[in-house]
Amino acid sequence: MDKIYNNKNVEEKIYKKWGDKGFFKPEERFGSKKKFSIILPPPNANAPLHFGHAMYVTEDILVRFHRMKGHKTLWLPGADHAGFETQFVYEKKLQEAGESRFDYKREELYKMIWDYVQENRKGMENQLKRLGFSLDWERRKFTLDEDITKIVYQTFKNLYDDRLLYRQKRLVNYCTFDGTSFSDLEVIYEERKNPLFYIKYGPLVLATTRPETKFGDTAVAVNPEDKRYQKYIGKEIEIETVLGKAKIKVVADKMVDPSFGTGAVKITPAHDFDDFEVAQRHNLPMVAVIGFDGKMNKKAGKFEGLYVRQARKAVVEEMQKKGLIEKIDENYVHRIGVCYKCKNPIEPLPMEQWFVKMQPLAKKAIDTVKKGDIKIHPKSFEKLYFQFLENIHDWNISRQLVWGIRIPAFKCEKCGEWEVTEGELREKCGKCSGKMVQDTDTFDTWFSSGQWPYATLKTTDSLEFYPTSVMETGYDILRWWVARMVMLGIYIQEKEGIKDVKQQVPFENVVLHGLVNDPLGKKMSKSKGNVINPLELVDQYGADAVRFALVYGTALGNDQSLSYPKLQAMRNFTNKLWNMARFIEFQGNERTFKTSELSIKEMQILSKKHGDEDIWKSDREMVQKIEEITSEVTRLLEKYDFNHAAQNLYDFTWHEFADIYIEESKRTLNNNDASGKDTFEVLSSSFLILLKLIHPFMPFVTEEIYDVLYGGEEDLIVSKWPSL
RNA sequence: GCACGCAUAGCUCAGCGGUAGAGCGCUUCGUUCACAUCGAAGAAGUCUCAGGUUCGAAUCCUGAUGCGUGCACCA
Numbered sequence: 001m002d003k004i005y006n007n008k009n010v011e012e013k014i015y016k017k018w019g020d021k022g023f024f025k026p027e028e029r030f031g032s033k034k035k036f037s038i039i040l041p042p043p044n045a046n047a048p049l050h051f052g053h054a055m056y057v058t059e060d061i062l063v064r065f066h067r068m069k070g071h072k073t074l075w076l077p078g079a080d081h082a083g084f085e086t087q088f089v090y091e092k093k094l095q096e097a098g099e100s101r102f103d104y105k106r107e108e109l110y111k112m113i114w115d116y117v118q119e120n121r122k123g124m125e126n127q128l129k130r131l132g133f134s135l136d137w138e139r140r141k142f143t144l145d146e147d148i149t150k151i152v153y154q155t156f157k158n159l160y161d162d163r164l165l166y167r168q169k170r171l172v173n174y175c176t177f178d179g180t181s182f183s184d185l186e187v188i189y190e191e192r193k194n195p196l197f198y199i200k201y202g203p204l205v206l207a208t209t210r211p212e213t214k215f216g217d218t219a220v221a222v223n224p225e226d227k228r229y230q231k232y233i234g235k236e237i238e239i240e241t242v243l244g245k246a247k248i249k250v251v252a253d254k255m256v257d258p259s260f261g262t263g264a265v266k267i268t269p270a271h272d273f274d275d276f277e278v279a280q281r282h283n284l285p286m287v288a289v290i291g292f293d294g295k296m297n298k299k300a301g302k303f304e305g306l307y308v309r310q311a312r313k314a315v316v317e318e319m320q321k322k323g324l325i326e327k328i329d330e331n332y333v334h335r336i337g338v339c340y341k342c343k344n345p346i347e348p349l350p351m352e353q354w355f356v357k358m359q360p361l362a363k364k365a366i367d368t369v370k371k372g373d374i375k376i377h378p379k380s381f382e383k384l385y386f387q388f389l390e391n392i393h394d395w396n397i398s399r400q401l402v403w404g405i406r407i408p409a410f411k412c413e414k415c416g417e418w419e420v421t422e423g424e425l426r427e428k429c430g431k432c433s434g435k436m437v438q439d440t441d442t443f444d445t446w447f448s449s450g451q452w453p454y455a456t457l458k459t460t461d462s463l464e465f466y467p468t469s470v471m472e473t474g475y476d477i478l479r480w481w482v483a484r485m486v487m488l489g490i491y492i493q494e495k496e497g498i499k500d501v502k503q504q505v506p507f508e509n510v511v512l513h514g515l516v517n518d519p520l521g522k523k524m525s526k527s528k529g530n531v532i533n534p535l536e537l538v539d540q541y542g543a544d545a546v547r548f549a550l551v552y553g554t555a556l557g558n559d560q561s562l563s564y565p566k567l568q569a570m571r572n573f574t575n576k577l578w579n580m581a582r583f584i585e586f587q588g589n590e591r592t593f594k595t596s597e598l599s600i601k602e603m604q605i606l607s608k609k610h611g612d613e614d615i616w617k618s619d620r621e622m623v624q625k626i627e628e629i630t631s632e633v634t635r636l637l638e639k640y641d642f643n644h645a646a647q648n649l650y651d652f653t654w655h656e657f658a659d660i661y662i663e664e665s666k667r668t669l670n671n672n673d674a675s676g677k678d679t680f681e682v683l684s685s686s687f688l689i690l691l692k693l694i695h696p697f698m699p700f701v702t703e704e705i706y707d708v709l710y711g712g713e714e715d716l717i718v719s720k721w722p723s724l
Numbered sequence: 725g726c727a728c729g730c731a732u733a734g735c736u737c738a739g740c741g742g743u744a745g746a747g748c749g750c751u752u753c754g755u756u757c758a759c760a761u762c763g764a765a766g767a768a769g770u771c772u773c774a775g776g777u778u779c780g781a782a783u784c785c786u787g788a789u790g791c792g793u794g795c796a797c798c799a
Contacts, residue, residue: 005761257798334798380729559730650747663763
């Protein structure tokens with residue numbers, strides 16, 4: 001053995017061996033009948049993994065732990081097409097080449113992105129392998145695989161038939177820069193400074209940040225309690241506008257806050273979510289003045305064709321000329337919805353889209369966690385889960401993108417009738433024989449990934465693993481993904497005729513890890529340029545050290561900052577293990593002792609042989625301690641306490657086993673008699689137990705040591721987890 | 725605005741009702757005999773602040789301050 005552990009000589013060789021021997025495939029061992037399964041949260045196929053993905057190491061730890069316990073264990077890998085994210089990235093690439101998506105036909109663009117994604121996917125999968133993840137690659141899935149999309153179509157159709165899906169013209173969050181609508185979750189809110197204009201509306205003055213939408217006003221609203229405006233309620237007032245005189249109705253609605261501005265609000269149902277609701281209550285017409293291109297339409301008269309921002313400026317100038325602006329508060333700060341990707345303001349626009357009715361689905365998802373059929377770890381995240389589901393809005397699943405699963409809905413050009421299919425094409429209208437045209441939109445990515453556990457298991461003939469044991473992911477996508485998987489998972493199983501709620505849920509446990517920030521505690525992001533590729537660190541410190549550093553010293557669900565000193569310490573730990581092995585190898589060779597593989601029980605029996613002889617004190621103690629650490633680590637792993645399991649192993653290995661026991665053992669070994677041989681048996685056997693306990697955390701170095709020291713045909717990855 | 729989380733040794737973080745912990749850093753000493761990516765010894769903290777509950781609080785409760793995050797319709 002080399003004096004220093006060199007991960008580069010080991011990792012690739014060992015990973016290949018595991019794969020060649022088929023150890024990643026589910027298999028019953030040691031007579032156990034239990035099953036254990038995890039579906040890997042499918043990383044986006046559009047880019048290399050970032051460092052946060054390395055947190056999936058907790059899944060590998062669980063998977064290896066259960067595999068060693070003999071459970072039939074499956075860890076299924078996959079990749080997500082990440083609709084909008086990917087198209088966004090790809091469009092950026094096109095832009096750099098001086099092109100745009102409009103230079104290509106739909107099919108061409110799709111094909112180009114497809115090739116791009118396949119290339120990236122390979123790199124991403126290689127990263128997962130380098131981290132030592134024991135994934136069953138034969139079952140790998142992609143969200144755009146044909147058999148997966150078939151299931152997605154089916155669910156869509158079922159929702160439609162069950163009237164949980166409807167198409168309606170409603171206000172949607174639309175980004176006019178990226179040309180697509182978004183769900184509520186995808187809109188982020190930012191503080192922006194925008195002037196607040198006090199504009200004259202006939203006898204009234206009202207405050208607005210969006211004077212350019214006034215062409216779409218269909219009412220003015222005041223609070224029903226507001227004494228100042230009582231005389232106008234229900235009446236029409238005559239107003240002077242930049243486009244001439246007009247009349248407008250005054251309505252009373254409790255949504256108006258009398259203390260804001262002047263207490264009177266212009267109602268623009270087509271471009272504001274609140275106003276839209278007021279309009280519903282008061283039966284007001286909806287007049288759109290902004291188009292999907294972000295420009296004013298003909299309703300805006302001479303301002304037609306101007307972008308919103310330009311129109312605002314022009315309208316205000318015109319109004320000022322006509323004396324219609326009373327004052328302007330230039331320092332007004334408010335929060336507005338912006339596109340999470342390009343950060344431009346979200347434009348609420350009226351648009352026909354497919355919506356999923358969430359309340360019935362959400363209710364079941366809430367109940368199942370309340371009843372404990374799904375457990376969330378750490379428990380504190382339950383609140384976030386409930387908060388989201390209890391206030392959920394209907395889910396807009398239409399996206400105006402090319403990259404994704406095209407919605408299998410067809411509209412008759414003649415009679416306007418919609419037909420939803422399970423993916424097959426429709427050319428003729430069933431009602432009037434008119435020509436059918438397919439919806440050009442694709443599904444929100446989360447609509448397909450929300451069906452991931454069922455879809456992946458079904459299409460790999462692995463439904464025996466449904467529901468999976470654990471869903472492990474970052475808490476940041478609890479609402480985006482986990483909650484939706486619960487809702488859709490239950491729904492799908494209901495449709496499959498499964499009655500037992502315990503069988504409907506997609507997983508039994510949700511385990512949430514925190515985020516990994518950069519060494520300065522800042523969130524890693526491409527725009528900040530502080531993203532770290534996990535492979536850089538794997539090269540530098542070894543996969544085992546990287547893995548151990550991620551779980552050591554951070555409580556489950558807490559964020560952590562990448563720490564180079566910690567990585568170094570863990571690299572030293574791998575080397576410590578290596579040298580402990582070297583010591584044992586050397587001692588064995590010196591005395592022609594063979595390493596033994598006694599169980600804890602066998603060591604206890606051996607230990608009795610020496611009664612309370614003083615020279616055997618440390619051996620006796622080690623037998624006792626190795627039993628304690630075994631049950632402690634087992635207990636901690638069963639409750640997902642990776643941090644303490646790792647800390648215990650680290651402390652015990654270094655300070656109990658190496659510093660004390662190995663030092664003590666030298667005395668006995670040097671006796672070179674029967675007691676020395678027995679000590680060597682305990683030394684090598686208890687070290688092997690330690691190797692097994694550490695293996696889920698540091699699979700490479702432990703497997704390599706096992707190979708060198710204990711040899712034979714066996715492999716640590718499928719060895720039996722220690723117990724009494 | 726509402727909610728949640730975090731504030732513990734110089735730094736990064738565990739602990740979460742019973743005499744303050746780890747890693748890194750720091751100080752002193754030690755290399756033929758597994759490992760200097762090492763060993764031995766050591767210094768270092770009114771556990772953010774103010775009240776309260778308790779025989780006893782870093783740990784539970786209330787409030788304050790600071791930082792972070794999530795949610796919300798302020799025109």
